[in-house]
Amino acid sequence: DTGVSQDPRHKITKRGQNVTFRCDPISEHNRLYWYRQTLGQGPEFLTYFQNEAQLEKSRLLSDRFSAERPKGSFSTLEIQRTEQGDSAMYLCASSLGTGGPDTEAFFGQGTRLTVV
Amino acid sequence: SQQGEEDPQALSIQEGENATMNCSYKTSINNLQWYRQNSGRGLVHLILIRSNEREKHSGRLRVTLDTSKKSSSLLITASRAADTASYFCATDALRNSGYSTLTFGKGTMLLVSP
Numbered sequence: 001d002t003g004v005s006q007d008p009r010h011k012i013t014k015r016g017q018n019v020t021f022r023c024d025p026i027s028e029h030n031r032l033y034w035y036r037q038t039l040g041q042g043p044e045f046l047t048y049f050q051n052e053a054q055l056e057k058s059r060l061l062s063d064r065f066s067a068e069r070p071k072g073s074f075s076t077l078e079i080q081r082t083e084q085g086d087s088a089m090y091l092c093a094s095s096l097g098t099g100g101p102d103t104e105a106f107f108g109q110g111t112r113l114t115v116v
Numbered sequence: 117s118q119q120g121e122e123d124p125q126a127l128s129i130q131e132g133e134n135a136t137m138n139c140s141y142k143t144s145i146n147n148l149q150w151y152r153q154n155s156g157r158g159l160v161h162l163i164l165i166r167s168n169e170r171e172k173h174s175g176r177l178r179v180t181l182d183t184s185k186k187s188s189s190l191l192i193t194a195s196r197a198a199d200t201a202s203y204f205c206a207t208d209a210l211r212n213s214g215y216s217t218l219t220f221g222k223g224t225m226l227l228v229s230p
């Protein structure tokens with residue numbers, strides 16, 4: 001399967017713990033996005049990488065959140081000191097190109113985080 | 117913030133009927149994309165329409181785009197129970213940073229009954 005893969009698929013953690021999610025994009029894709037989705041809502045943009053450079057971060061991405069894409073391939077999203085409000089589906093997507101009219105994004109299956 | 121807004125929020129139809137979902141957005145776009153999401157799963161890309169296109173077809177899907185009204189519609193013809201899912205429009209547009217990313221609406225939940 002050469003699609004976007006995310007790991008783990010599900011994560012249950014206690015409040016205050018740190019968690020890290022991984023995303024492996026489609027291999028030739030240079031753009032990578034992280035989104036967060038809560039029940040009944042559409043995905044909300046968190047951050048965007050072009051190759052290894054993190055070019056944009058949403059205001060939703062508080063100081064407790066950090067994302068990396070060290071070699072321009074896979075990416076990690078870490079949440080420190082988790083809070084119950086962090087419970088959501090975290091989605092990763094990738095696309096090829098520099099933006100523009102034909103940029104089609106492909107999503108992974110998501111990591112569902114539950115903070116108890 | 118979410119740029120796109122889908123209408124209706126929920127739609128319930130019988131198999132064989134057509135389903136139409138609408139999306140409105142606020143800013144200039146590079147393209148508009150429609151995605152489907154089954155409950156608790158990831159998003160599946162359905163179709164992309166460029167800002168200079170007015171209509172596009174893919175199988176039983178028909179998408180229209182009216183940039184003057186900043187709106188799009190997704191028509192699913194001859195619906196099947198397997199089409200039951202949430203449908204999202206997403207706009208690829210330049211953000212204040214100068215980079216373009218996808219911004220999603222809240223979605224339309226479609227229920228197709230046998």
